[in-house]
Amino acid sequence: MEFTANEGKNLEIEINGEKWLRIPVKTHVVMKNDDLFDVVDLYTKEIRQAGDIVFCSEKIVAITQGRSFPIAEIKPSWLANFLVKFVYKSPYGIGLGSPYTMQLALEDVGIPRILLGCLAAAVTKPFGVRGAFYKVCGKAAYAIDGPCDYTLPPYNKYAKMAPKDPDKVARDMTEKLGNTFIVLDANDLNVDILGKPSKKLDEKFLKALFKDNPLGQASQQTPIAIVRKK
Secondary structure, three states, X not given: OOOOOOXXXXXXXXXXXXXXXXXXXOOOOOOOOOOHXXXXXXXXXXXXXXXXXXXXXXXXXXXXXXXXXEHHHOOOOXXXXXXXXXXXXXXXXXXXXXXXXXXXXXXXXXXXXXXXXXXXXXXXXXXXXXXXXXXXXXXXXXXXXOOOOOOOOOHHHEEEOOOOOHHHHHXXXXXXXXXXXXXXXXXXXXXXEEEOOOOOOOHHHHHHHOOOOOOOOOOOOOOEEEEEEO
16 A cells, blocks of 8 residues: 655654654544544554554544634633733744633633743743743643634634543553554644553654654644554
8 A cells, every 4th residue: 555645744754773654644624523433443444554553633632522612612811811912922833822722721721820830931031941831831731722824624713722631542542443542742843742551652752753743734634643663
């Protein structure tokens, strides 16, 4: 079977002298009423082999959990509108740079922790230290994202929380699929492993497999990748 990389991306990567394939898997536009296992199994069952690792974008995990919302339904508080003024605007996604995503962060992560993260950022920023906010608030805050011009409809008008209990999702999906299942948050700037079925799995290695973001960021519509050792 022939596999094709997303445009501008590589199908193969070499890590510690070993070559790995990252096979992008195209799906339909996943919606809230979709079942995560049904989606992943449908689009990967003809490709998966024993020993393959199935990587899945945290976005579709969150969507199928009902944690993605039309921005028209989100009502930013005065605090969300105030805090968003101090957020660094990244070219690789909205993050918490929108009142809508900041409101989701306040609701999901909690006001005390968000304020503590803001304090940590304010104290460390004069010293050239970045990332203190997310070290305090955790991956759940980092994975919150909102509408971008390059996002496929209808999600160009949605904001989403991080997936709930991603490690449990990874364990359950691994058991059902028979292949190791990883929940990741990847863009062209950074890679985070949000969920894995075992703490023994090497997170540094898992992140290295996706350091060039082979899933792409826009119209590729490939939220799943199968990773296979050559």
